[in-house]
Amino acid sequence: MNVGITGKSGFVGGHLENRLAREEDINVLPFEDSYYDDESKLIDFAQKADVIVHLAGVNRDEPDVIFNKNIELMQKLLDAADSSGSKPKILFSSTTQIEKDNPYGKGKLAAMQILEKWCGDRDAAGVSMVVPNVFGDGGKPFYNSVVATFCHQVAYGEQPEIKVDGQLSMIHINYLVEDICGLIRENTSGCRVEHIKPRVEGVRVSKILDLLYSFQKCYSDGFVPSFSSDFERDLYNTFVTYMDSNDWQKNLKSSRDDRGSFVEVYKFEEAGQVSFSTTKPGITRGNHYHTRKSEKFCVVSGQASIKLRRIGTQEVIEYKVSGDEPSWVEMPVNYTHNITNTGNSQLVTIFWISEPFDPKDPDTFYEEV
Structure with a gap:
């Protein structure tokens, strides 16, 4: 099975590619962000793929750029599939932000609607994955998640700032990647929305920061911390990767x-x-x-x-x-x-x-x- 991943150089894309490398019957196709500016390469990519996991997106820029770019990335991918004469299954990474009134959520929602129409018109398979907050090793501070930012700041002695002590629903990158692997192999028809299940819910931002400080203290005191949940274990494993080697x-x-x-x-x-x-x-x-x-x-x-x-x-x-x-x-x-x-x-x-x-x-x- 040939699997293509757009946004492969990003946080989720890198983990997904590494996970799929352990599957003997899956070949991950080459992809670079520059393919979006080279129509022939994007068409060739779409033509070879049995499944495309569409992770490419924009969530940091001017509001109109964020909105339009997420739509454009989806449309270009589907146009390339049409030009190649292929109908790969499309797994689209969307966000819980679609429920909110912001450019990122609106852009992702519009892209979901474009995918739904494309699948319906061509009798193709597609899944829009509504993904909760993701954390894990390799996340980019000040970009991917509050966990990535806090891990970096605590590890390097900077002062984290809690702007809103909200409650978060979260999933560790390992679980998300396993869920995506399951959808890759699933015999899908039509287009549907799949709400990826968070593995932990209702965690306050302040609780995350408190745990990171406790991990830092354990480390400096020479203790191995205890974990009361898988979430705490995964958060500790994440924190360690942000420390200076x-x-x-x-x-x-x-x-x-x-x-x-x-x-x-x-x-x-x-x-x-x-x-x-x-x-x-x-x-x-x-x-x-x-x-x-x-x-x-x-x-x-x-x-x-x-x-x-x-x-x-x-x-x-x-x-x-x-x-x-x-x-x-x-x-x-x-x-x-x-x-x-x-x-x-x-x-x-x-x-x-x-x-x-x-x-x-x-x-x-x-x-x-």
């Missing part, structure tokens, strides 16, 4: 005497699993990533190189660690990671992960760093 490594105090040394590694509020491994010289472990589990490595004996790379990117972050100078290193969600014994003796590493291993739902995906 230098802060993912925390030096530990080693108390030494005639007997040897004692090092406090992880202090828990609750939950999680601690394990350890021994690794022979020259051997590499890992080369996988998690989407919901947070993890920490601590070398207690030997020397090692720990490498991380956010999936979908090229930059590799490396930490050279040693049991002689203990530290722990964070493995954020959606960062593939490995550890290599670079010394001449056995490597001993302690691991903490936020939930016990479940072979039926391991949340572990192979990818070379």
